[in-house]
């Protein structure tokens with residue numbers, strides 16, 4: 570199956586990207602095809618609230634670098650979203666990306682096939698989990714779950730966690746991909 574990964578960090582080799590790519594390594598080992606979108610390298614506009622998607626029951630009409638994503642999303646069996654924590658929230662560009670999924674809900678219901686397996690990878694500087702951050706991660710994933718996606722794995726890297734090749738979180742990441 571196709572696995573779509575959307576990587577939100579500006580740090581190419583930071584923890585959220587490295588852990589996400591370990592999930593993707595597991596997915597490739599399991600025989601899946603991976604398509605990557607690196608949001609920091611893309612021109613992604615915010616939802617314009619134009620209503621074209623709702624009126625016509627179609628994918629977002631904006632012609633920016635997210636335009637090819639919708640076909641991949643409709644074809645995929647899994648979606649991985651990875652983001653750093655900025656100011657106790659998901660970083661801004663990933664919220665901008667998430668807002669664009671407004672087009673997937675119409676008066677007749679959800680417009681993407683149900684059961685896409687969802688994986689969230691998040692990284693924060695704080696050494697311990699804290700309420701505002703956990704709420705932000707869950708709020709973010711819920712927007713995708715509201716589009717009938719099913720949570721497969723949520724991986725949270727904190728400032729106290731190692732993320733070298735032998736670390737616990739990297740092992741969990743590989744398993745999350747391999748078991749897709």
Ligand SMILES: Cc1cc2nc3c(=O)[nH]c(=O)nc-3n(C[C@H](O)[C@H](O)[C@H](O)COP(=O)(O)O)c2cc1C
Pocket residue numbers: 578579580582583584585586652653654655656657658692693694695696
């Ligand atoms: C603008 C900014 C705001 C941040 N705010 C928080 C925060 O509120 N809580 C936190 O735990 N870490 C915060 N951090 C730290 C990052 O979440 C942390 O460095 C994370 O590991 C970055 O992951 P990445 O390298 O994969 O992007 C912030 C970093 C930046 C640059």
